[in-house]
Amino acid sequence: MTLNDKLAKNTWVPSPHQHIIPASHPDFAAIAMLVTLCPAGRYRINDQGSLCIDQTGCLECGACRMVCDEKTLIRWAYPSNGCGIQLRFG
Numbered sequence: 001m002t003l004n005d006k007l008a009k010n011t012w013v014p015s016p017h018q019h020i021i022p023a024s025h026p027d028f029a030a031i032a033m034l035v036t037l038c039p040a041g042r043y044r045i046n047d048q049g050s051l052c053i054d055q056t057g058c059l060e061c062g063a064c065r066m067v068c069d070e071k072t073l074i075r076w077a078y079p080s081n082g083c084g085i086q087l088r089f090g
């Protein structure tokens with residue numbers, strides 16, 4: 001079984017609240033770092049150059065939280081109880 005096969009077994013329960021909230025005007029170097037480091041590819045830069053995050057699919061690894069302060073991510077918390085990733089180890 002490949003890594004992608006194993007990851008495909010995971011499921012996500014959408015949370016009614018955003019568990020990661022980016023700042024309105026984060027530093028561009030921090031944005032570029034988030035786009036590069038997120039193992040799930042949740043961060044991207046839109047056509048207007050703003051940071052966007054699709055929280056569905058977040059692995060809750062905390063890497064983005066560890067490298068950023070509140071100037072980049074206003075909030076990082078685990079999703080509400082029962083929401084977020086449900087790991088299914090193949």
Ligand code: SF4
Pocket residue numbers: 020037038039040041042043057058059060061062063064065
């Ligand atoms: S917690 Fe991990 S997977 Fe989720 S957005 Fe941050 S870096 Fe990506």
